[in-house]
Amino acid sequence: MGKTIIVGPRIWDASGSAPFDGEVLVEGNRIRAVSRVPGQIPQSGCQVIDGKGMTLMPGLVEGHAHLSFETVTATEDLIAPPPEEHTLLTARVAKTLLDHGFTSAYGASAAKLRLDVAVRNEIDAGRLQGPRIRAGSLEITVTGGMGDESRLHNLRSGPSLVVDGPEEMRKAVRLCCREGCDNIKLDVSGDPFYPNTPAHSTPMTLEEIRMAVETAHSFGRRVNAHARSIGSIQSCVRAGVDVLYHCEYVDEETLDMLEAAKERIFVAPTVSLFHTMLHEASPWVTPDTARAMGIDKLLEASTKTHTELRKRGIRHLIGGDYGFAWSKNGTNARDLGFFVQYFGYSPAEALRCATRNGGALMTLGSSEKLGEVREGHLADLLLVDGDPLADVSVLLDADRLALIMKDGQIHKNTSAATRRRAAA
Ligand SMILES: [Zn+2]
The missing domain is CATH 3.20.20.140 (Metal-dependent hydrolases)
Known part of the structure; x- marks a missing residue:
């Protein structure tokens, strides 16, 4: 089973708590571990994705x-x-x-x-x-x-x-x-x-x-x-x-x-x-x-x-x-901005509608869990070059989605190029 570890990102897990620095291990199609202590998850046998300076959130x-x-x-x-x-x-x-x-x-x-x-x-x-x-x-x-x-x-x-x-x-x-x-x-x-x-x-x-x-x-x-x-x-x-x-x-x-x-x-x-x-x-x-x-x-x-x-x-x-x-x-993703503009949602609460609520709907009637960055949840993840909690519109720019992972499979990964650009 393939293992991927995302190190260094700021993690917004959609649970309702504040974002934190940490790392996430994905094994197969599931999130196996979420750690708030960098370096705690062993990297051997893992594909390592450097998410420093970026936000990791649910798809x-x-x-x-x-x-x-x-x-x-x-x-x-x-x-x-x-x-x-x-x-x-x-x-x-x-x-x-x-x-x-x-x-x-x-x-x-x-x-x-x-x-x-x-x-x-x-x-x-x-x-x-x-x-x-x-x-x-x-x-x-x-x-x-x-x-x-x-x-x-x-x-x-x-x-x-x-x-x-x-x-x-x-x-x-x-x-x-x-x-x-x-x-x-x-x-x-x-x-x-x-x-x-x-x-x-x-x-x-x-x-x-x-x-x-x-x-x-x-x-x-x-x-x-x-x-x-x-x-x-x-x-x-x-x-x-x-x-x-x-x-x-x-x-x-x-x-x-x-x-x-x-x-x-x-x-x-x-x-x-x-x-x-x-x-x-x-x-x-x-x-x-x-x-x-x-x-x-x-x-x-x-x-x-x-x-x-x-x-x-x-x-x-x-x-x-x-x-x-x-x-x-x-x-x-424009809907996130409309939720803030018309319904008075905070960006974080609008994002929870798009992740946690949506995940609960997708898995309704099954034992699977989806929509949070949490151990045991299905591994649908985004690594965003920017802070969607400060400005939800960063999610509208596909170029800023450095990693798109669905069901543990990497659909897109430009995280290295994004990191290089940030360093330059
Ligand atoms: Zn319709």
């Missing part, structure tokens, strides 16, 4: 990954590509995430049923480079819900399965499970992209959600939900959904329900999409168009809700619906 976890989205500007970009090209695109995006320090990607949804599944399998077999993946399913929606692209005169399949009633839901979820998806995505609330089903509406029923959760859990899979409206959030919590996305509209009762479920659920606010649509999406979406879609109001509601949920100790995940032309995959 990042994208909690709302769309691996099959690459510079999307319209729903058509999800529907039109043939499966062959779309699979290659998905593999490219997966590698992009790993190159940018994301050693895990929790799939929110895929544009076609088996895109995440096929790429996950190739990565797990060691034939493609990419993060750990929990494969997202096609979105499951109801007639008229987000993702139903048909019109009476023009029936067409969107990037979704359209079901009505618990029985059709059961069949759709079983289909996704049979085809290998890890996470089932439900479109419970409406969305500003669908004028007939606005964000505050809730077209999917509690019975349909309950059936989806019961079926997915019976296969040992998870359920993620697109939930912007009060009704959708409440139904998801009642039905036992595992991961809630967006969650902008709340009242006191809804906040209390989320708080009461905080040991069980994860929440990803996906705030980046609002920020970029309002400020950076021209010419595809101008600020005027974004405001006409109500994006400014959604950002306002998101800021208020998630600041409150932060105070209540909700397990937030980073992941902002990256994959659009104006919020590309690879820039996902």
